Amino acid sequence: MNYADEKNIVIFDHPLIQHKISLLRDKNTGTNEFRKLVGEIAMLQGFEALSDLPLEDVEVETPIEKCMTPMIAGRKLAIVPILRAGLGMVDGILSLVPTAKVGHIGLYRDEKTHEPVEYYCKLPHTIEERTIVVTDPMLATGGSAADAITLIKQHGGRNIKFMCIIASPEGLERLHKEHPDVQIYVGHLDRELNDDAYICPGLGDAGDRIFGTK
Numbered sequence: 001m002n003y004a005d006e007k008n009i010v011i012f013d014h015p016l017i018q019h020k021i022s023l024l025r026d027k028n029t030g031t032n033e034f035r036k037l038v039g040e041i042a043m044l045q046g047f048e049a050l051s052d053l054p055l056e057d058v059e060v061e062t063p064i065e066k067c068m069t070p071m072i073a074g075r076k077l078a079i080v081p082i083l084r085a086g087l088g089m090v091d092g093i094l095s096l097v098p099t100a101k102v103g104h105i106g107l108y109r110d111e112k113t114h115e116p117v118e119y120y121c122k123l124p125h126t127i128e129e130r131t132i133v134v135t136d137p138m139l140a141t142g143g144s145a146a147d148a149i150t151l152i153k154q155h156g157g158r159n160i161k162f163m164c165i166i167a168s169p170e171g172l173e174r175l176h177k178e179h180p181d182v183q184i185y186v187g188h189l190d191r192e193l194n195d196d197a198y199i200c201p202g203l204g205d206a207g208d209r210i211f212g213t214k
């Protein structure tokens, strides 16, 4: 798959994002720093991913005169993290658009089959009118992201973006194939999945490293 030709796939090459991902990969990076880095990367990615957010003109009075000036229509944005690890990316995006609504989708990967199992779904009202940013640091087999997006579509969501920090080629291909309409943002495309469906070289288990479990 030649990703450069896919208009709905963005693979970041910004040096700040690459640098922070290298720090994330380091097994000696502790929970506190790991969490901070995930938030910073999400903010940097969000800056680009939200470049088409709708604006509305509002009246503002400057010290000189009144004028109509564009502002983000913030209530039109929904951030939907895939629990747990996706939560780590929410604050970074909220720092850009504090008025965004936040939904949650709970999925975990079965350890043997690697298939996602759904346990929670709560989405903001009028989801069909919103730009939706689904967050999850890891796109491995692609099963969790693909199922979360199917669920959002079943609730009426249409304008969907998916943001991850590390993707495998297998996961990226699967997600793009199942949801070609979804704009996918990837911090770094890694080499492959191993037999346990972990991304190589990856960063290990993102949820455990964000929350300090295990």
Ligand code: PRP
Residues within 6 Å of the ligand: 082, 083, 084, 085, 086, 107, 108, 109, 110, 114, 116, 136, 137, 138, 139, 140, 141, 142, 143, 144, 145, 171, 197, 205, 206, 207, 208
């Ligand atoms: C991880 C990760 C993704 C999923 C990716 O979550 O955060 O949600 O695995 O794998 P996939 O692309 O093969 O579906 P996990 O199931 O470990 O749950 P957690 O975030 O609660 O730890």
Ligand code: URA
Residues within 6 Å of the ligand: 085, 138, 140, 197, 198, 199, 200, 202, 203, 204, 205, 206, 207
């Ligand atoms: N989930 C993770 O957290 N890391 C991987 O490498 C694969 C799935």
